[in-house]
Amino acid sequence: MPGNAETTEEFGVLQSKRNATRYQILVEIAERQPAVNQREIADAIGITAQAVSDYLRDLIEQGYVEKHGRGRYEVTKEGVDWLISKTEELRGFITHVSEDVIGQVEIETAIAATDLSEGETVTVTMREGILHAMAGDTGDATAVAVTDAEAGEDVGITDFEGVVDYDLGSVTAVSVPHVRDGGSHAVDPDRIAGLADDHDLVAVAGVEALVAARTADVEPDVRFATASAVREAATRGLDVLLLATATRLSAHTDELRDGNVSYEVVDAAEE
Incomplete structure (x- = not known):
């Protein structure tokens, strides 16, 4: 496609093997400075030690590296600035590939x-x-x-x-008291059974919530409901009845609110 070459030209570090190698060598020097072993750099990036020496001479001439004695090198401010600019280019290229290229062929x-x-x-x-x-x-x-x-x-x-045409679901949440506050005994099983009949999916979070569902003769579809799982079910068009132990309910409502999912908290207390 004609646009590909133009896109690649925006990312200079990828335009030539020379630029890519200079980038790699500067990174290796920055990691190892001030004591720099040219053989280790050569092995790390897959070139000869002589090639590393030649690149170092060039980087010193350009002011990107300073030599402080045999085997002692340091990346200069100019060299750091060049690395930062090329890293930003690479970051932009990665974003382009992940969002514009891979995103187009998502399966x-x-x-x-x-x-x-x-x-x-x-x-x-x-x-x-x-x-x-x-x-x-x-x-x-x-x-x-x-x-x-x-x-x-x-x-x-x-x-x-x-666009796949479907209506977003909603969540009806029932807070089941902690066991010290009555647990499942404080919940009306007939109310739970009636609510379950009106929903596509029943999810429970917490032991008290599981027992409350089973007391109502309702076997939950999801026994260990996480906040993200309940939110996703609703965004996929399912109406969810959530029974959650009181200590866990706020995590679910926070997730639903952040995800712009419609929900209501209802009272199912035993009268």
Whole structure:
């Protein structure tokens, strides 16, 4: 692609082997100074000791390195400034590669809703919080399968176009008292059972919360719910009932608030 050469030219340290080698040698000197063993530098970067000597002579002439006697060198302020500038260029290049290049070929995983072949265009939907891919391009969001898959298997997809259409979920949180304050005995099991019927997923955090769910004859989908896991479930379109021991609830609500996830805390106390 024509843009690639122009992009690379922005990162001077990569323009030539000479610049790259100078950069490596300056880094090695900075790490080892003032006592610098040219053979160790040569071995570290894969060139000859004579080449290191030649580069050192050049770096001294340019004012990037000072020599203080046999085997004693120091990177100057000018040399440090050059290293910093080239490091910033490399950092920018890494960002470009990770975000603009690799990001363009990102592969997601979905469940194949139909038999699929590598290279086939697929329609992507969200069901039960999981991406599904089916043959054809009839939906709002499409992608390309990068692996073969039979229906029900996992399939890699890339080259996304459009937006997967689904509603964000929400979280209903129930604070279950610590055992010293009554624990699961302080929670109305009928209230818990009714709430569970209205949600896609039941998650518990803490022993008291687990017992409260089981007392209500509700077996949780997630027994060791972390704040990030509950947040992700909601962002994937699931309505989550969270039973959390009182000491753990604030960590969950903080995570939900930071992630802009809709939630409410309800009272399920035993009357």
